[in-house]
Amino acid sequence: MKDTQKYTPMMQQYLRIKEDYADAIVFFRLGDFYEMFFDDAIVASKVLEIALTSRDAGEKVPMCGIPYHASKVYIQKLIQKGFKIAIAEQVTEPGKGLVERQVVKFITPGMILEDGILDASSYNFIGAIYQTEYGYILSYADISTGDTFLLDGLNKDNLLSEVKNLNIREIILKNLSDKQLMNFFKNENIVVSEFKNDEIIYQPLLKNLNEKVQKEAASLLLNYLFEESKQELRHLLPFTETKIKNFMHLDHHVLEHLELVESMSGNPKSTLLYWLDQTKTAMGSRLLRYFLTHPLTDIKEIESRLNYIEAFQIYEPRQALEDALREVYDINRLVGRIASLNANARDLVQLKNTLKQVPKIKEALNSYQHPLLDELNHSMDNHDTLFELLDNALKEDVPISVKEGGMIKEGFNQELDELRMLSEHGESWLNDYLETQKELTGIKNLKIGYNRVFGYFIEVSKGNIPLIKDEYGYIRKQTLANNERYITEELKTYEDKILNAKAKAEKLEYDIFVELRNETNQNLSSLLALSQNIAKIDTFLSLAKVADMYRYVRPRFNQHHYVEIESARHPVVERHVEFVSNHITMKPNEIFILTGPNMSGKSTYMRMFAIMVVMAQTGMFVPASKADLPIYDAIFTRIGSSDDIAGGKSTFMVEMVEANEALQHATSKSLILFDEIGRGTATYDGMALAQGMIEYIHNDIKAQTLFSTHYHELTKLSEELEHVTNLHVKAKENKDQMVFLYQIERGPSDKSYGIQVAALANLPEKIIKRSKQILKILEKESQYNQVDLFTLMEEPEIEYLIPNDVKQLIEEISNIDTDQMTPIDALIKLKYLQNLLKKK
Numbered sequence: 126m127k128d129t130q131k132y133t134p135m136m137q138q139y140l141r142i143k144e145d146y147a148d149a150i151v152f153f154r155l156g157d158f159y160e161m162f163f164d165d166a167i168v169a170s171k172v173l174e175i176a177l178t179s180r181d182a183g184e185k186v187p188m189c190g191i192p193y194h195a196s197k198v199y200i201q202k203l204i205q206k207g208f209k210i211a212i213a214e215q216v217t218e219p220g221k222g223l224v225e226r227q228v229v230k231f232i233t234p235g236m237i238l239e240d241g242i243l244d245a246s247s248y249n250f251i252g253a254i255y256q257t258e259y260g261y262i263l264s265y266a267d268i269s270t271g272d273t274f275l276l277d278g279l280n281k282d283n284l285l286s287e288v289k290n291l292n293i294r295e296i297i298l299k300n301l302s303d304k305q306l307m308n309f310f311k312n313e314n315i316v317v318s319e320f321k322n323d324e325i326i327y328q329p330l331l332k333n334l335n336e337k338v339q340k341e342a343a344s345l346l347l348n349y350l351f352e353e354s355k356q357e358l359r360h361l362l363p364f365t366e367t368k369i370k371n372f373m374h375l376d377h378h379v380l381e382h383l384e385l386v387e388s389m390s391g392n393p394k395s396t397l398l399y400w401l402d403q404t405k406t407a408m409g410s411r412l413l414r415y416f417l418t419h420p421l422t423d424i425k426e427i428e429s430r431l432n433y434i435e436a437f438q439i440y441e442p443r444q445a446l447e448d449a450l451r452e453v454y455d456i457n458r459l460v461g462r463i464a465s466l467n468a469n470a471r472d473l474v475q476l477k478n479t480l481k482q483v484p485k486i487k488e489a490l491n492s493y494q495h496p497l498l499d500e501l502n503h504s505m506d507n508h509d510t511l512f513e514l515l516d517n518a519l520k521e522d523v524p525i526s527v528k529e530g531g532m533i534k535e536g537f538n539q540e541l542d543e544l545r546m547l548s549e550h551g552e553s554w555l556n557d558y559l560e561t562q563k564e565l566t567g568i569k570n571l572k573i574g575y576n577r578v579f580g581y582f583i584e585v586s587k588g589n590i591p592l593i594k595d596e597y598g599y600i601r602k603q604t605l606a607n608n609e610r611y612i613t614e615e616l617k618t619y620e621d622k623i624l625n626a627k628a629k630a631e632k633l634e635y636d637i638f639v640e641l642r643n644e645t646n647q648n649l650s651s652l653l654a655l656s657q658n659i660a661k662i663d664t665f666l667s668l669a670k671v672a673d674m675y676r677y678v679r680p681r682f683n684q685h686h687y688v689e690i691e692s693a694r695h696p697v698v699e700r701h702v703e704f705v706s707n708h709i710t711m712k713p714n715e716i717f718i719l720t721g722p723n724m725s726g727k728s729t730y731m732r733m734f735a736i737m738v739v740m741a742q743t744g745m746f747v748p749a750s751k752a753d754l755p756i757y758d759a760i761f762t763r764i765g766s767s768d769d770i771a772g773g774k775s776t777f778m779v780e781m782v783e784a785n786e787a788l789q790h791a792t793s794k795s796l797i798l799f800d801e802i803g804r805g806t807a808t809y810d811g812m813a814l815a816q817g818m819i820e821y822i823h824n825d826i827k828a829q830t831l832f833s834t835h836y837h838e839l840t841k842l843s844e845e846l847e848h849v850t851n852l853h854v855k856a857k858e859n860k861d862q863m864v865f866l867y868q869i870e871r872g873p874s875d876k877s878y879g880i881q882v883a884a885l886a887n888l889p890e891k892i893i894k895r896s897k898q899i900l901k902i903l904e905k906e907s908q909y910n911q912v913d914l915f916t917l918m919e920e921p922e923i924e925y926l927i928p929n930d931v932k933q934l935i936e937e938i939s940n941i942d943t944d945q946m947t948p949i950d951a952l953i954k955l956k957y958l959q960n961l962l963k964k965k
């Protein structure tokens with residue numbers, strides 16, 4: 126605790142506020158700036174790259190500041206780094222004594238309503254984790270859109286995967302200090318807050334939840350939001366429980382490895398979402414992202430989505446529908462700002478312009494003449510009354526401020542029109558008055574000015590003062606060096622009218638704005654429903670368009686766990702290279718052992734299969750000419766080498782941890798992809814582990830599995846294990862050059878071609894040659910006994926391995942002095958060398 130007495134009263138006020146917001150950066154409003162002090166200033170100046178100064182507040186304290194009108198970018202930067210921000214505004218008028226300040230907004234990564242800070246195409250979730258006797262409940266919400274969700278019955282793995290897959294930015298906990306969870310949050314840069322109040326208060330928002338614990342879990346989140354955000358959150362929708370078993374389990378590495386929505390390299394073009402997202406609205410693109418990270422297991426729901434896509438495949442009305450959607454603003458976030466009283470007139474204008482599109486959307490939907498779309502059409506309300514109200518009231522081009530007028534159209538409110546007339550008329554009255562005074566006094570340079578202290582005045586330059594006569598009624602008000610200022614009775618009367626009229630008009634405009642806002646608030650739930658419908662239309666339309674553009678087909682599903690995909694393509698790789706398609710046929714419980722040279726397309730094949738499954742179960746069309754698939758309950762992957770050095774794990778350890786998740790949780794209905802398991806350790810270790818895992822999956826889990834490997838020895842397993850099938854990627858060796866064919870065929874590959882691939886990478890010739898020699902010996906030796914790579918490494922120098930006769934040949938050649946030879950001599954020498962070889 127700081128000894129506050131030594132500081133100025135203002136700094137004492139700051140410290141009182143800071144005490145309540147110790148873990149946040151306090152933005153302290155001072156005139157046109159937000160100032161930060163002490164440690165906040167030191168930290169923020171670094172993060173925001175602004176100057177650190179100091180202020181004398183009884184003693185010197187560190188300070189930095191940002192202009193309040195440009196605060197958004199700074200808030201965004203801090204929030205992105207995981208800071209919380211408390212905004213302390215001046216709540217009394219400046220002038221008399223110390224201005225009072227209060228925290229009016231508390232912004233954390235999960236509690237953002239401001240326009241322009243959030244990414245339009247993704248949700249910004251805040252979640253609360255609630256521990257029950259049988260697991261965890263995760264409730265989460267996006268307060269900018271009003272969406273709320275609850276997932277019950279999660280185990281710790283489900284929980285971590287969901288937090289990661291939903292990209293939850295902030296977590297609220299009650300009495301929970303699980304070390305694994307905490308480490309996870311820390312690594313993922315998620316802000317964690319402890320909160321106690323789970324009292325059930327907001328009944329209407331909990332009405333769809335059945336269990337008391339669920340209500341308490343959701344209340345923990347709600348109470349935090351209502352208490353801490355200091356915002357009106359009337360737009361929050363009632364929680365709905367989504368059942369975890371309705372979703373395919375996507376382990377959190379899967380999203381990363383398959384690059385569904387985010388790329389590992391940071392290149393957005395390597396994500397699936399990039400190529401699928403043809404949506405025109407923010408709501409649509411958020412929904413598409415959500416779909417893609419939450420594939421379903423319920424075949425009815427999947428088929429229903431596929432039906433929508435099929436309905437939207439008719440081409441003609443597409444353009445009109447897209448044109449209308451393009452003009453639609455982010456309804457959820459507009460409504461969020463309107464309901465939380467953060468909106469300005471621009472938000473209302475955007476809402477109005479959005480509503481203007483609804484009849485066009487409905488008309489376009491109508492022309493599809495499809496029962497499914499007709500049904501959707503019927504459930505969409507035009508909001509005619511609200512549109513007309515906003516359209517009649519609001520100008521198209523309105524200012525940001527709601528207190529300075531300029532928002533309301535002429536003809537909407539009679540009183541406003543009169544006040545405006547008066548204030549405008551006042552201006553012209555002033556001009557007339559100026560002219561009459563000039564004439565009256567004969568002073569050509571007489572002026573009328575205005576200042577805040579005594580309003581309008583007449584200004585006369587020094588030399589002309591004698592021309593002012595008493596009968597003019599001029600009352601002297603101020604004497605300056607070069608002129609004299611006067612007021613008159615008449616001027617004051619008009620001043621009252623003019624100034625009042627302007628202020629009154631501004632006040633009235635604000636009142637009308639508030640009325641419009643309230644009226645809009647009456648329509649919150651139907652506006653949110655409209656938004657949901659538009660999101661759906663936009664998403665399915667986008668998917669139908671993509672399916673046409675890229676020749677995707679509707680997948681079919683079977684109950685027998687068969688996979689039959691013809692001409693399968695990888696939806697992302699095929700956008701970058703000429704893609705060689707492959708068939709995938711897989712029986713129940715089958716395990717593919719996939720061998721082939723590096724770079725021949727093994728990972729691409731495996732990823733392609735998994736992505737195809739995700740797309741199909743999301744309810745999308747898939748890149749193939751025909752696809753018949755089972756419904757998988759989960760996908761587990763161990764692909765590529767994602768080191769977790771920050772988390773203190775080596776590549777091999779990460780590999781084992783990820784493999785373990787599959788081995789612990791996969792069922793016979795899951796899909797497992799293991800890419801080169803066991804590479805991070807010694808050959809025999811790795812091979813033994815790989816074999817052990819394959820046997821375990823084969824005998825115990827029975828999940829369909831794709832296992833790519835370098836260990837050719839593993840291909841022998843197909844002889845012993847019934848469900849193991851060897852596949853290899855075809856490659857041709859053309860005069861020591863590798864040619865990749867990218868065709869997957871049955872049977873093991875003959876060799877790994879590692880050295881040829883290294884040659885393609887232009888490794889020094891010497892290394893390639895030497896490696897080939899070593900390989901030959903290794904292959905020869907391994908036919909008789911176990912290879913000991915370590916003793917091999919200690920083999921003597923290269924000369925030792927070259928047979929003596931070859932050595933003699935080399936010596937002969939290197940001793941030739943070509944400078945001293947005639948062409949005939951050279952031919953004779955060549956003949957001699959040939960003879961030497963023939964003797965061998």
Ligand code: ADP
Binds near residue numbers: 702722727728
């Ligand atoms: P591996 O896993 O065998 O080392 P990858 O799957 O990483 O090989 O493939 C290497 C590269 O080959 C890919 O980046 C892609 O450019 C290309 N490739 C893979 N499969 C195909 C295919 N079926 N058709 C065309 N190019 C492909």
